[in-house]
Amino acid sequence: FADALAPLIQPDDLVWVHDYHLMPLAQELRRRGVKNRIGFFLHIPWPARRLLATLPNHRELVEALFEFDLLGFQTEDSASAFEDYVTGELGGTVTPDRRAHAFGRTAQVGAFPIGLDVETFEASAQDEVAQAEFERMQASLSGRAMIVGVDRLDYSKGLEERFLAYEQALIDHEELREQVFLLQIATPSREEVGAYQDIRARLDAVTGRINGAFATVDWVPIRYVNRAYRRDELAGVYRAAKIGLVTPLRDGMNLVAKEYVAAQDPEDPGVLILSEFAGASEQMRQALIVNPFNREEVAEAIVQGLNMPKAERIARWTELMADLKRTDVMAWRDAFVAALRGDDAASDRLAAS
Missing domain, CATH: 3.40.50.2000 (Glycogen Phosphorylase B;)
Structure with a gap:
């Protein structure tokens, strides 16, 4: 170099x-x-x-x-x-x-x-691709609330811990069953490395076990997808999600948290749940901040987010969005x-x- x-x-x-x-x-x-x-x-x-x-x-x-x-x-x-x-x-x-x-x-x-390139991302969230993806997700909800996670397939992202916390929410709150699902998009990375092959195998096993334990004929609690999506496609997915679940075990910043906020409908925004060990948590204090190693705490945050009144969701989102614009890229x-x-x-x- x-x-x-x-x-x-x-x-x-x-x-x-x-x-x-x-x-x-x-x-x-x-x-x-x-x-x-x-x-x-x-x-x-x-x-x-x-x-x-x-x-x-x-x-x-x-x-x-x-x-x-x-x-x-x-x-x-x-x-x-x-x-x-x-x-x-x-x-x-x-x-x-x-x-x-x-x-x-x-x-x-x-x-x-x-920071995030807020202006560009907001524009992409309004384009035809994002709108088509949003409508596609809306049609697939069948009246259920969606929780979304978007991460590179990496051991630092805490995906196994996230799945287990979501399972804990289903165990503790039976009323959530068939009313919510988790869409986890995990983009493959470093597939030739043994440690990454191991994490993929573990996640496949955990997803299969949870879906086997809770699924019904017309509901699967976890939709687990291993492929990459374009940013405008993701913007449409984010907008359709009631909760953005961003719970890495350690992360420098994590722009997914910021993208999720920027993609929301100002009139009816979703709730961001954010790991205290993501760098973004120093700025995004109006998110629900959790310890990703604490399964019960993340589970209760999921329930809190799903039940949060619209007025509180709007107030939290308004502050988060103002800070995103002030501290953009x-x-x-x-x-x-x-x-x-x-x-x-x-x-x-x-x-x-």
């Missing part, structure tokens, strides 16, 4: 590097003489200090990061975890304006929660670029956070 990129960089360019697989890139660019300001943004969570320290090469990885001028994280939790590693593991320092010092270098630290871009340039206003904002 450095060999390909270095000859293209002009003297006044800013370089913005994304995600964990390119953590050493600034170090390699510096070795090739690049003096430009270089920023790094991590899309996944930064682990707790003692967890990171179990990696044999943890110091080398973090030393490479200190060749960046700006280190951006999705959440305040991740930014603070990085600062804790600097002070607790490296013996470095972090100033009140969030300048981390270690390895003889200084890097600015900040939290920059990534353009605001995220502008905040990071301003901080990478070293703008005073951006530095003040980082220090305040």
Whole structure:
């Protein structure tokens, strides 16, 4: 990457590097003489200090990061975890304006929660494809409420825990049976990796067991789909769902939560149930925030969401949507670029956070 990129960089360019697989890139660019300001943004969570320290090469990885001028994280939790590693593991320092010092270098630290392209997504939610998908889902409801989950097929997404929590809701609340179903869209990923084959086999087994225990001749409690859908198709599915169930065990942000909110009918919106371990939970406090490891808590949130009065649903959605627009993807871009340039206003904002 450095060999390909270095000859293209002009003297006044800013370089913005994304995600964990390119953590050493600034170090390699510096070795090739690049003096430009270089920023790094991590899309996944930064682990707790003692967890990171179990990696044999943890110091080398973090030393490479200190060749960046700006280190951006999705959440305040991740930014603070990085600062804790600097002070607790490296013996470095972090100033009140969030300048981390270690390895003889200084890097600015900040939290920059990534946003949704709200305007574009809203437009796609109104197009013919989305409307057709919405009408198709409406016809398939047969008067029942739909809960939707949309995730990459990955062990971090908590799908097995989600299915078991939904089963718990059916056990505890018999009145839900035949009145609700869960549509889980799980897009296959890394299918050649053994761990992903295992999770797919487990989910197939759990789905089969739950459907076998509760299904009737005209009702299946879980519709489990392993294929990818376009964003405009998903927008129509989201809009038809009474509940968006977004319960990863760990996630940097999770834009599905934001897409679900953006796709809703303002006059009759659905309810977002969101894991406290998704980065989005720091912003989306009007969702029903749950611990995905607590089966009973998620089950009760499902019941609460299904029974929530329209006025409360509208009030929660209104606040969520206003925040989505205020912190959209353009605001995220502008905040990071301003901080990478070293703008005073951006530095003040980082220090305040």
